Amino acid sequence: MIDLRSDTVTQPTPEMRRAIADAAVGDEQKREDPTVIELERRVAELLGHEDAVFVPTATMANQIALKLLSRPGDVLIAERHSHVVVYEYGGPAVHAGLMVLGLPGNGGRITAEQLRSAVPQRTKAADQAPTVVSLENTHNNAGGRVWPIDLLAHTVATARELGLSVHLDGARLLNAAVALGCKPSAMSAGADTVTLCLSKGLGCPLGALLAGSSPLVERARREKHLFGGAMRQAGVVAAAGVYALDHHVERLADDHARARRLAEELHASGIPVELDQVETNFVQLDVAPLGLERADALARLREAGVGLSATIHPTVIRAVTHLGISDEDVERAVELIPRALLAPVKA
Numbered sequence: 001m002i003d004l005r006s007d008t009v010t011q012p013t014p015e016m017r018r019a020i021a022d023a024a025v026g027d028e029q030k031r032e033d034p035t036v037i038e039l040e041r042r043v044a045e046l047l048g049h050e051d052a053v054f055v056p057t058a059t060m061a062n063q064i065a066l067k068l069l070s071r072p073g074d075v076l077i078a079e080r081h082s083h084v085v086v087y088e089y090g091g092p093a094v095h096a097g098l099m100v101l102g103l104p105g106n107g108g109r110i111t112a113e114q115l116r117s118a119v120p121q122r123t124k125a126a127d128q129a130p131t132v133v134s135l136e137n138t139h140n141n142a143g144g145r146v147w148p149i150d151l152l153a154h155t156v157a158t159a160r161e162l163g164l165s166v167h168l169d170g171a172r173l174l175n176a177a178v179a180l181g182c183k184p185s186a187m188s189a190g191a192d193t194v195t196l197c198l199s200k201g202l203g204c205p206l207g208a209l210l211a212g213s214s215p216l217v218e219r220a221r222r223e224k225h226l227f228g229g230a231m232r233q234a235g236v237v238a239a240a241g242v243y244a245l246d247h248h249v250e251r252l253a254d255d256h257a258r259a260r261r262l263a264e265e266l267h268a269s270g271i272p273v274e275l276d277q278v279e280t281n282f283v284q285l286d287v288a289p290l291g292l293e294r295a296d297a298l299a300r301l302r303e304a305g306v307g308l309s310a311t312i313h314p315t316v317i318r319a320v321t322h323l324g325i326s327d328e329d330v331e332r333a334v335e336l337i338p339r340a341l342l343a344p345v346k347a
């Protein structure tokens with residue numbers, strides 16, 4: 001199957017497996033794993049922060065961050081379709097006691113004006129107070145959309161002015177950096193905490209990092225332990241991360257080019273794709289104009305040998321390019337997808 005369901009389906013390459021096999025390791029919980037320490041140092045530098053902590057998943061990184069930046073009963077502001085709101089099982093409420101104020105986004109982005117209206121002037125000490133905002137770049141449910149750097153800076157500056165802490169869910173921040181041709185730190189240095197995921201476009205089997213100031217990351221290590229995320233010889237996994245930082249960042253541009261080609265050729269074949277929304281490695285297709293239900297469309301594609309997946313939008317499905325998708329796969333997919341979706345509906 002040409003597996004375009006997600007960039008999380010990648011297999012470690014033979015070279016990455018060699019790096020894993022050769023990793024120097026130690027007891028990570030005791031801060032004795034040299035490979036974990038190296039990965040944390042490199043990611044902190046990449047993201048423009050003092051320190052970073054290695055955790056098993058980006059979900060854990062997000063949840064730890066929100067807990068660090070708030071108190072129970074506070075309000076979290078986030079775009080309403082963001083990962084922390086939709087896919088983390090109510091984690092902000094469960095772990096941090098946060099109430100969520102979900103704002104409608106444009107391409108997953110929320111504006112300074114939206115923040116201003118969401119944070120009213122307090123009239124009494126007991127007023128409910130938003131204290132933290134979480135921004136997502138690239139935005140998964142918006143279809144891998146990228147924040148223009150000035151808009152991100154303006155929203156972050158406004159959050160600061162309003163007294164909000166800022167978490168950046170940059171699970172795919174390197175996709176955004178490659179798409180814009182900028183340093184990742186240009187987007188992440190202004191946030192209090194930043195999540196970076198290793199198991200998506202970077203092609204690692206698992207792992208994520210949370211970056212921030214040294215005192216915040218110190219507290220994050222304690223939270224990580226409380227979440228059950230303090231590990232032992234975790235260098236076997238961190239080695240994949242170090243390898244990916246050396247070898248799998250620039251190649252994200254190939255994923256983006258393949259997504260663009262997929263989008264353009266599908267569009268030319270009559271498949272409803274909004275070309276101007278394809279900014280990174282996601283291509284979203286709306287099957288409603290084809291007279292198809294989402295489940296039917298996905299079943300047809302599966303049968304044809306192409307895996308796509310559902311999105312939060314009831315009639316939109318997505319194709320995601322990644323390390324395991326070649327030019328030949330794209331060439332084949334642009335034949336198979338229209339054939340499967342444009343075939344007449346059986347009576």
Ligand SMILES: Cc1ncc(COP(=O)(O)O)c(C=O)c1O
Pocket residue numbers: 056057058059060062083084136138139140169171172197199207208
């Ligand atoms: C934007 C974003 N943040 C966080 C996550 C969570 O990642 P993980 O599966 O590593 O917990 C995802 C996963 O798809 C994501 O898309």
